[in-house]
Amino acid sequence: MCSYCGCESIEVIGRFMAEHVEIINATGQLRAAVHSGDAGRVGMASGAVAALLWPHTSAEEDGLFRVMRREEQFEAHIAGLCAEHKTLDQYLAAITPGDELAMAQFENALRDHIDKEDNGLFPAAAIALDGPQWVEVHDATPHQHGEHEHAHA
DSSP: OOOSSOGGGSHHHHHHHHHHHHHHHHHHHHHHHHHHTOHHHHHHHHHHHHHHHHHHHHHHIIIIIHHHTTSHHHHHHHHHHHHHHHHHHHHHHTOOTTOHHHHHHHHHHHHHHHHHIIIIIHHHHHHHOOHHHHHHHHHHSOOOTTSOOOOOO
């Protein structure tokens, strides 16, 4: 997690960075389950990762990414991150008990993706976006874990 620029003090970015930690922790549980070879354990651990990952990536795309991709300088980078979200879903779905290679492929891609966001996109967003844009990001970002969802226009 980036700690040099202070971008995590922006509510939405701080939330996304905290969610990254949760996803990485759940991925550690998945790695242990894959290593155990127990199909039930892998299914539960994979479901736990998916239950964190999908709402997280959707929230990023609906809020921060949607606002940032309007800036030409970020458009291609955002498109790449969105494509990686889909790839992560595919890699996660491919993991089976004992398949250490599939697990490593998912985890390496996940960690690389998180690094691009935490140490690249999020600090860039902190610099590039202004107050009204942050209000728009906040309003467009689905809330987490049982909070009321914003209606999307």
